[in-house]
Amino acid sequence: MLSDRARSAHVGLAFARLGLAWDDAVVVEGSVPDRAVNVCRAHPKVAVLPAPGVGPAELGAALVHRVASRTLVVFSALGDPFRERFERVEPAEAMCRSWECVSLVLCLDESRQDGPAPAVTGPLTGPGRWALPDGEFGAGAVAVAGAEAVTEAGAADGAVLPYEARALALSLLGPRAGDLVWDIGSGRGAVAIECARLGAAAVAVERTASGVERVRANTAAHGVEVRAVHGETSTVLSHLADPDGVFVGGGSGPGRELESIVLTAARRARRAVVVAVPTQDRMSPVRSALASCGFAAAGVVLRSERLDAAGLSSAPAVPPVFLVWGTR
Secondary structure, three states, X not given: OOOHHHHHHHHHHHHHHHOOOOOOOEEEEOOOHHHHHHHHHHOOEEEEEOEOOEOHHHHHHHHXXXXXXXXXXXXXXXXXXXXXXXXXXXXXXXXXXXOXXXXXXXXXXXXXXXXXXXXXXXXXOOOOOOOOOHHHHOOOOEEXXXXXXXXXXXXXOOEEOXXXXXXXXXXXXXXXXXXXXXXXXXXXXXXXXXXXXXXXXEEEEEOOHHHHHHHHHHHHHHOOOEEEEEOOHHHHHHHOOOOOXXXXXXXXXXXXXXXXXXXXXXXXXXXXXXXXEOOHHHHHHHXXXXXXXXXXXXXXXXXXXXEOOOOOEOOOOOXXXXXXXXXX
């Protein structure tokens, strides 16, 4: 096991070989495979310290269908003047090869190398703010909650969970580096994007092609990585890795379909599930669904009144939001 100083020298040497700065890279131990993969999914410049069973082949296999663009740089015998070598490979190539004497693997999203990234040493730093204003998720984004958000029309119009409710949802999900979060019925991708800004790997699931395009556009605008998945939840969730947290939004489906989605999410989530429920009378069935999967379930009705520049109530009023959540 390398000391912190030796590890820093090791990582610095690898980036120096490529002519890249390393002070904006994230360093992760490969001893926890899911964490290493999710950090690689979420950040543009990552150094992975290999561990038994977690090397270039395993990283390549985990990344090949889950990220749009990554390059793996595999260093062997790093620091040995006679044996050191490195090579760039795509994840698909890395997964098909046998590797020996691997010292370090760099995972790079070269399209985002100039963007901001968290520091190497100490806890990963988060964004300066979160629970962003509704309008930051695209022109015409509407803060919608309750029954209006759950209709196909509401989802197609790009509904956004109001920032007051989004702040609570994010606090319950607790996204962090190494986590994976699903945002089901994503709308404009607001929750997924916020989770990505906080360091987590995020997947946004959308039923409509237009919704997927909105998510992708907003993701690009915020400079983060979110995988947008198009399809019915009953089909696509089985192809996703198990999440740490799940947000189920207004575009997920009405009635019993919503309860079915919540059950699927709760059976696979490691830490938390948060649900925006369409109407207050649906809160109890959703809580029961979460409790049946071993979660401690709770809920709240949020009513907020926004003020204008003069300190007066603004119109139209923000509709009430019905949130139910479960935590392990």
